[in-house]
Every structure is written in C-alpha cells, then in structure tokens.
Amino acid sequence: MRADARSNRDQILAAAQVVFQEQGVEVSMKEIADRAGVGVGTLYRRFPDRGALITAAAHAYLSGLADLAATAIRDEEDPWSTLCRFLRECAEMRLGALAAAIEPTLHADIRSDPALTEVRGRIAEQVEDMTARARESGTLRAEVTARDIATLMTLQVFVFPGESYVETARRTMDIVLDGLRAR
Incomplete structure (x- = not known):
C-alpha cells in the first residue's frame, strides 16, 4: 500500500x-x-461498506489494546503497577464507550474472524498474566479474576459538564484500584 x-x-x-x-x-x-x-x-x-469499516476499526482497537497491555507489562517494574497502568489507560482511552458501540454489532464476527480471534486471544492471555502476577505478588485481592479485570477495562466514566474527562477517569480508577488492592 x-x-x-x-x-x-x-x-x-x-x-x-x-x-x-x-x-x-x-x-x-x-x-x-x-x-x-x-x-x-x-x-x-x-x-x-459499513461492516468492513466496523471490522477494521475493531481490529485496530483490539490491536492497540494488545499493544497497550504489552507496553505496560514491559515497562512497569512490578505486577501491581502494570495492572494499574493498564486499567488507567483503558479508562483514559474511553475503551468502554468504543467496546459498547462495536461489540454488539460484531459479536459473532469478533468470535469467528481469525484475525480478530487471534488478537482477542492475545489480550486475554495478557490480562490473565497481569492478573495472576498481581495476585501472586500479594497486591491484588485473591478473589479478583481476569474476567473481573476484563470487565473493568471497559468501565465507562460519566463526566459532569465542564469537568475534565481525564481527571474524572483518573479519580474513578484510583477508587476502583483501591478496592482491588489486597489489604
């Protein structure tokens, strides 16, 4: 090209x-x-057509998410920092809004398209790895699963008019992460 x-x-x-x-x-x-x-x-x-654009956007979004996870895993010094960075970045990217828009339309395609299946599998492995390492380090509550983390990746944050999305998302994630931390 x-x-x-x-x-x-x-x-x-x-x-x-x-x-x-x-x-x-x-x-x-x-x-x-x-x-x-x-x-x-x-x-x-x-x-x-619209379907081709939605599928390509989904692949780009999932590939970006896999890259985000890989960067957090590579750059952070400890498992808790890795998990925190990843979840904060997901919130700041408004990942939940995009997932809510794309997922219902592509539900079957995301699970059957080989390219989408591959990148989804990579993300699932990364999330499982981050979650397991944080639990094993004693920083993440023992009962928190990779599925819980996947759900939190798509957390949507409401922002009151006139407030900063980034600051509101950070504050929200600080509260969420405090709830995930082992005591």
Missing part, C-alpha cells in the same frame, strides 16, 4: 473509532470521512 493510501486508511480508522465512541456505529459514513479529513469516495475505496 502506498504511503498516502496507508495514511488515509489510518486516519479513517482513527476517526471511526472516535466517532463510534461518541455516536455509535450507525453514524453516517460522511461524518467519519469528514472527521478523517478525506472524501467519502476515499473512505469507500478503503472500506467498501
């Missing part, structure tokens, strides 16, 4: 993820093209 074509594709996927978070997957393709700074024709050359 030419560099300009790849750039257009990346812009469209990034815009689609943001618009899906804000408005759901039924938003007009023109709205996504406008947000991406490309024409509708360019969008349709890259993604022939």
Whole structure:
C-alpha cells in the first residue's frame, strides 16, 4: 500500500473509532470521512461498506489494546503497577464507550474472524498474566479474576459538564484500584 493510501486508511480508522465512541456505529459514513479529513469516495475505496469499516476499526482497537497491555507489562517494574497502568489507560482511552458501540454489532464476527480471534486471544492471555502476577505478588485481592479485570477495562466514566474527562477517569480508577488492592 502506498504511503498516502496507508495514511488515509489510518486516519479513517482513527476517526471511526472516535466517532463510534461518541455516536455509535450507525453514524453516517460522511461524518467519519469528514472527521478523517478525506472524501467519502476515499473512505469507500478503503472500506467498501459499513461492516468492513466496523471490522477494521475493531481490529485496530483490539490491536492497540494488545499493544497497550504489552507496553505496560514491559515497562512497569512490578505486577501491581502494570495492572494499574493498564486499567488507567483503558479508562483514559474511553475503551468502554468504543467496546459498547462495536461489540454488539460484531459479536459473532469478533468470535469467528481469525484475525480478530487471534488478537482477542492475545489480550486475554495478557490480562490473565497481569492478573495472576498481581495476585501472586500479594497486591491484588485473591478473589479478583481476569474476567473481573476484563470487565473493568471497559468501565465507562460519566463526566459532569465542564469537568475534565481525564481527571474524572483518573479519580474513578484510583477508587476502583483501591478496592482491588489486597489489604
């Protein structure tokens, strides 16, 4: 793929993820093209229909999530810091809003598409690893499971008008993480 074509594709996927978070997957393709700074024709050359765009956005979002987990695992010094960083970043990215928009539409595809199945499996392994290591270190409550952590990854945070989303998400995650910490 030419560099300009790849750039257009990346812009469209990034815009689609943001618009899906804000408005759901039924938003007009023109709205996504406008947000991406490309024409509708360019969008349709890259993604022939809404389903193809949603699937590609889901793959990009899941791949980004796997990269986020891998970075936290690689860069943090201890299991608790790894888990905290990962959950905070999920909240700050508004992962819950995107998952809520994409998952119902792609439920069957996410579980049957080999590319999506592979990346979902990688994320599940990473979350299981982070959870097990934090439990084994004695910093995570013993009864907290990887499924609990997966649920918290998609926590949606309400922000009152005029307040900072990032600050509200951080405060919320501080409270959540305090509840997860072993005493």
